[in-house]
Amino acid sequence: MAEAFKFELVSPERLLLSAQVSEVVIPGTEGYMTVLAHHAPxxxxxxxxxxxxxxxxxxPDNYVVFGGFVDITPDGCTLLAESAVxxxxxxxxxLQRRIQDAxxxxxxxxxxxxxxxxxxxxxxxxxxxxxxxTA
Incomplete structure (x- = not known):
């Protein structure tokens, strides 16, 4: 089993998740990235x-984010989302409203x-x- 690390998903409204996880897949603007324990900063x-x-x-669990920033260190990962659920x-x-606005x-x-x-x-x-x- 993969080693666990602390992951936090934070939106402006609240802390959605703070847990020990073995893996997180994040939709980065340069492509999807998989974060594991001891990831490079x-x-x-x-x-x-x-x-x-x-x-x-x-x-497994899934969250929808509408942009933001992720800070990855060897000890953990924090995703600061513009909006998340x-x-x-x-x-x-x-979602349809956001598409129409775009x-x-x-x-x-x-x-x-x-x-x-x-x-x-x-x-x-x-x-x-x-x-x-499909999720």
Whole structure:
């Protein structure tokens, strides 16, 4: 069995999870990353997606995050999410609203950079919507 480490998932509203885990898969902006015990120090940005957690006793769990930052040290991992909920608590209408907002931001963008950011967010949200259907 893999060695456990402390993982905390924090949103502005509350601490969603503080537990000993054996593995966490995080949707980083540069790609998904798997965190195990004694991981090299790393700070990275997180894109909207599903965070998969395997607790120290081997039970899987999933959370939806809407961006944020992750701080990884050899002793633990802390994910500071812009917004996060347990995957079973995600409301389809809320996600659809965020997708519609991103579409409107894309249509209203006046610069190439703003259009690219809005398109990127829209793509991430659409991917998240598909991931939740299969989670």
């Amino acid at each position: 790393l700070m990275a940005t997180v894109k909207p997606g599903v965070v998969s957690v395997t607790t120290a006793d081997g039970k 347990h995957v079973t608590d995600i409301k389809a209408d809320e 579409r409107e931001d894309f249509e209203d963008a006046t610069t190439r950079e703003a259009k690219a950011r809005a398109e990127d967010l829209l793509g991430q949200l659409m991917t998240l919507q598909e991931a939740i259907k």
